[in-house]
Amino acid sequence: MARISTPLPPRLVDWTVLGAVVVAVGSGVTSLVAGRPGDWWVFAVHGVAGFVLLVALFWKLRRVRPRVTEASWTRTTVVSMVLTALALGAVGTGVAWTFGANVDLALWNLLNLHVLLGLLVGPVLLVHLRSRFRWPARADFEGRRTALVYSGLAVVGVGAWALQRAVNRLTGLAGERRFTGSRDRGRFAGNAFPVTSWMADDPDPVDAEAWELRVVGAVAEPYAADYGTVSDYDDRLDATLDCTSGWYARSEWAGVRVGRLLEAADVADDARYVSFRSVTGYRWALPVEEARDALLATRVDGERLSDGHGFPLRLVAPGRRGFQWVKWVETVEVRRDPDPGQLAAIFLSWL
Numbered sequence: 001m002a003r004i005s006t007p008l009p010p011r012l013v014d015w016t017v018l019g020a021v022v023v024a025v026g027s028g029v030t031s032l033v034a035g036r037p038g039d040w041w042v043f044a045v046h047g048v049a050g051f052v053l054l055v056a057l058f059w060k061l062r063r064v065r066p067r068v069t070e071a072s073w074t075r076t077t078v079v080s081m082v083l084t085a086l087a088l089g090a091v092g093t094g095v096a097w098t099f100g101a102n103v104d105l106a107l108w109n110l111l112n113l114h115v116l117l118g119l120l121v122g123p124v125l126l127v128h129l130r131s132r133f134r135w136p137a138r139a140d141f142e143g144r145r146t147a148l149v150y151s152g153l154a155v156v157g158v159g160a161w162a163l164q165r166a167v168n169r170l171t172g173l174a175g176e177r178r179f180t181g182s183r184d185r186g187r188f189a190g191n192a193f194p195v196t197s198w199m200a201d202d203p204d205p206v207d208a209e210a211w212e213l214r215v216v217g218a219v220a221e222p223y224a225a226d227y228g229t230v231s232d233y234d235d236r237l238d239a240t241l242d243c244t245s246g247w248y249a250r251s252e253w254a255g256v257r258v259g260r261l262l263e264a265a266d267v268a269d270d271a272r273y274v275s276f277r278s279v280t281g282y283r284w285a286l287p288v289e290e291a292r293d294a295l296l297a298t299r300v301d302g303e304r305l306s307d308g309h310g311f312p313l314r315l316v317a318p319g320r321r322g323f324q325w326v327k328w329v330e331t332v333e334v335r336r337d338p339d340p341g342q343l344a345a346i347f348l349s350w351l
């Protein structure tokens, strides 16, 4: 007879850990591109999955602990221990961040570290599963007990998440935060909000005299404009830049609405994306209808954009995360297809 040392059969505990990891990593990756208020649930699911994972990991580690003290470690033991460290590290940094903790690691902070640990869990988990994967047996699911334990787990996960938020609200620990968890770093403060280039993209100041904005691709009349022309426009947009490293700043941006440029260039009827390319090669595309309402800004709260914030021209894309707000824009490329290469470009542009 198996001794029941956890509320669930061992195999179900393992499957619960696996399920929680998949949901936590999936929602974590999704959260990096979630920036509209309607996306709040992505962050909620991520938080709840984190707490559920913590409970399931506790059950699991209590069961397997004896193996660590066994005389002979195998490769499997080592992989399992690395995986445990990564998973606990990811949950730990995540929880610490929500309570307002931070660390300063040169370019990075605690949230970046959390993302890195979380992303590393995936591949190491696959290695672990190669040797440890077992299908659950039907018997594992039988009985009311299992359903009861899962209900309890859901209640504990949601409860812990709600409690964490209540504690933050009552204590003001992490300051004023958006639904993304980002902290307030500027309100209509002109250029006085953080300068971030998440991959050390840091070009020499752009010479406005030599610079030219070009609109190319799926257009009838490729269009070019110098800085004087571009900075004469005064379209305005009140928008919040929300960086995935955990801060946000709200500003009134001024510049040229992208829709104007598309009209000036006589955009093709079958155009579907508009890609914004920086002098550094960094680039990101928006669907054409969304792009029309985005702004290419020359000013922020009445101040000329500083070099660090993307002078002479930067994309302001409301509802998108900061990494999509391309700085130092020089080319607007209208496309008929998406641009998968942009994902590589935002990692490699600084090289």
Ligand SMILES: Nc1nc2c(c(=O)[nH]1)N[C@H]1C(S)=C(S)[C@@H](COP(=O)(O)O)O[C@H]1N2
Binding pocket: 193, 194, 195, 196, 197, 198, 199, 200, 201, 241, 242, 243, 244, 278, 280, 282, 308, 309, 310, 321, 322, 323, 324, 325, 326, 327, 328
């Ligand atoms: N060309 C370029 N644009 C970029 C980046 C970059 O590294 N290169 N970083 C992005 C990131 S991660 C963020 S959060 C915002 C930061 O804008 P800021 O420096 O004006 O605060 O710019 C985005 N635009």
Ligand SMILES: [Mo]
Binding pocket: 196, 198, 242, 243, 244, 245, 322, 323
């Ligand atoms: Mo960012």
